[in-house]
Structure formats: C-alpha cells, structure tokens
Amino acid sequence: MTVVSRPADSGPVLRAGEVAFIRDGRHLLSDISLTVHPGEHWALLGANGAGKSTLLALLGAVNHPSRGVVEVLGRRLGRVDVRELRSYLGHVNPRHTPDGPMRVREVVLTGLTNTAALVPRWQPTEQEAERADRLLAMLGMSAKAGDRWPTLSQGERGRTLIARALMPQPRLLLLDEPATGLDLAAREQLLAGIDALRARHPSLATVLVTHHLEELPATTTHAMLLRDGRCLASGPVGDVLTSELVSACFDHPVRLVRGDDGRWAARAARVPVTVPGEPVPAA
Numbered sequence: 579m580t581v582v583s584r585p586a587d588s589g590p591v592l593r594a595g596e597v598a599f600i601r602d603g604r605h606l607l608s609d610i611s612l613t614v615h616p617g618e619h620w621a622l623l624g625a626n627g628a629g630k631s632t633l634l635a636l637l638g639a640v641n642h643p644s645r646g647v648v649e650v651l652g653r654r655l656g657r658v659d660v661r662e663l664r665s666y667l668g669h670v671n672p673r674h675t676p677d678g679p680m681r682v683r684e685v686v687l688t689g690l691t692n693t694a695a696l697v698p699r700w701q702p703t704e705q706e707a708e709r710a711d712r713l714l715a716m717l718g719m720s721a722k723a724g725d726r727w728p729t730l731s732q733g734e735r736g737r738t739l740i741a742r743a744l745m746p747q748p749r750l751l752l753l754d755e756p757a758t759g760l761d762l763a764a765r766e767q768l769l770a771g772i773d774a775l776r777a778r779h780p781s782l783a784t785v786l787v788t789h790h791l792e793e794l795p796a797t798t799t800h801a802m803l804l805r806d807g808r809c810l811a812s813g814p815v816g817d818v819l820t821s822e823l824v825s826a827c828f829d830h831p832v833r834l835v836r837g838d839d840g841r842w843a844a845r846a847a848r849v850p851v852t853v854p855g856e857p858v859p860a861a
C-alpha cells in the first residue's frame with residue numbers, strides 16, 4: 579500500500595506504542611511508548627548507547643519496529659510508502675554530506691528533492707528560492723548563502739542543514755545531536771535559531787536527541803529519558819528533568835539546575851579514580 583495524499587494535518591504527529599527493536603537477538607529498544615502533538619518539542623536523553631538514535635530512526639521512518647506500532651503523521655509504518663512519508667519530515671542528520679562543493683543556498687534547496695545534489699534540469703520556483711532565503715535569514719546564515727559547503731564551519735553546516743530540512747515545510751522536525759562538535763558561540767547561535775524557528779512555526783513539532791542537558795533549547799516542552807533501550811521517564815519537561823531522574827538515567831549522581839533563561843545546567847559528582855596498588859586519594 580502507498581501513501582496517496584499528503585498526510586492529514588490534525589491529530590498527533592508521532593505515536594509509538596509498546597515498540598521493540600531487536601537486532602542480532604539484542605533488544606536495542608523495549609516497550610517504548612510516545613505520543614507527540616503539534617507544537618510539542620521533545621528532548622530524547624540518555625547515555626551513550628541508550629538507544630536514542632535507534633528510536634529516532636524509527637520515528638523518522640528510516641527503520642521499522644520489530645514489535646509494536648509506529649505512526650508518523652497519522653500513517654502506520656509497514657502500511658505506507660516510507661520514502662514518500664519521509665519527504666514530509668525534516669530529519670537533520672549532522673553526518674549528511676552534500677554531493678560536491680555546492681553553495682549554501684543550493685544545499686538548502688536540495689531539501690525539496692531530498693537528495694544530496696541538485697537534480698539535473700530541476701529549477702526551484704520563485705517562491706521556493708525565496709523560502710530558502712527566508713530560512714537562511716531566520717538561522718542567521720544570509721551572509722553565507724553564496725559560500726561553498728566545504729568552506730563552512732561546523733556550526734554553519736548545522737544551521738544550513740536545519741534550513742534544508744525545513745524546505746518542504748514539515749510538520750515534524752527530527753534533530754539528531756545537532757550541537758555535536760560546535761564551539762560555545764556556534765552552539766548558542768544554533769539554539770537561538772531553533773528557538774526562533776519554534777516561535778515562527780507554532781504548530782511544528784520537534785524531537786531533539788542529545789546527551790548534553792546544556793544543549794537543550796529553552797523552548798523544550800517534553801522529555802523522555804532512555805536507559806538501556808527502555809524508557810525511564812517521559813512527559814512534561816518539568817516533571818522529567820529532575821536531578822533524581824537524570825541521575826538514574828546516566829547512572830551517576832547529577833545535580834540539575836534550570837536557569838532564569840529556561841536552560842539547563844548539569845553538575846556531575848566527581849568519582850575518585852583508583853589505580854591498583856595505590857592508596858585511594860582523600861576526597
């Protein structure tokens with residue numbers, strides 16, 4: 579069966595019900611349930627190997643669950659043409675590499691064809707070209723629109739890829755560790771860009787994967803904590819991002835503070851390093 583029309587504009591944008599994902603006999607995800615509504619901004623948090631990217635790949639219709647149900651934009655995986663469904667999503671993968679030394683504006687336009695290069699003989703309409711420029715402006719990239727991809731900094735690449743993902747006007751934006759490798763200023767510019775985007779598009783839903791609480795935008799509304807492929811806690815961000823739950827999630831004592839600007843800071847307790855045969859240093 580195939581998707582025959584643009585997915586419905588109402589109802590949850592994502593629904594996962596009791597999902598499991600099994601590879602080589604290993605449960606990479608077990609019993610995960612999640613519902614994301616328009617206007618919600620979810621953070622998916624967990625330690626290295628907790629299953630965040632695996633879950634994001636299910637939510638982005640890249641993989642199918644081994645058990646349970648995943649509905650993306652009201653369409654159930656396994657019953658739809660996932661390639662067409664994917665064209666309605668914005669999926670920002672920081673490892674995406676454009677094909678050749680394209681200019682920033684061209685990279686953004688490839689979001690319309692969901693390709694790594696511009697499709698030969700394809701021309702954007704005037705409105706599409708204007709939209710690319712508007713998105714670049716919103717992400718603070720206007721001055722770089724004519725620059726070539728290889729000359730961009732990591733942060734500029736990240737913002738270009740977000741503009742690219744937004745070209746098809748998705749209702750759902752998936753962001754996989756968008757701040758990885760960014761310096762402090764680039765990270766702050768990226769987060770400001772995400773906050774601006776959410777303010778400009780109130781019905782957009784987003785799911786952002788990270789293992790750094792400092793990389794969460796202030797506009798985050800909900801969070802899910804993953805540990806060993808299982809959901810430890812899930813719900814409104816104020817209920818889930820507590821010192822107690824985050825400590826349990828990372829299996830390490832963490833003190834979590836939310837600042838006046840709505841951002842989070844985590845302080846991990848220091849664990850003394852012991853060397854066999856040497857006395858344990860005084861705390």
Ligand SMILES: Nc1ncnc2c1ncn2[C@@H]1O[C@H](COP(=O)(O)OP(=O)(O)OP(=O)(O)O)[C@@H](O)[C@H]1O
Pocket residue numbers: 601602606624625626627628629630631632633789
């Ligand atoms: N195709 C696969 N086959 C077997 N194991 C896999 C496969 N893909 C991922 N894994 C394993 O599943 C676990 C979860 O991986 P995943 O990439 O989802 O974790 P993550 O929470 O995103 O981690 P990180 O923060 O390090 O990126 C890891 O132990 C990984 O080695």
